[in-house]
Amino acid sequence: MDEELAKFPVPTMEDIIKLETLKTDQKRITFKIKELAVRSKEAECKLEELKNLDKLIELERLRVRAD
Helix, strand or coil: CHHHHHCCCCCCHHHHHHHHHHHHHHHHHHHHHHHHHHHHHHHHHHHHHHHHHHHHHHHHHHHHHHC
């Protein structure tokens, strides 16, 4: 078992710092992705609201014409 472990290089402080930097970057990217997903959902809701508004406007036009 010790021979197997000896095959792997001992991480340097620089390696550890790089790894921690990558972890931080990954967390930041994950947060941005979640933030974009929320914005996308908000945009979908706004689009749906606009579609509903268009339908209401069209119904109002038809009602006015019928009068």
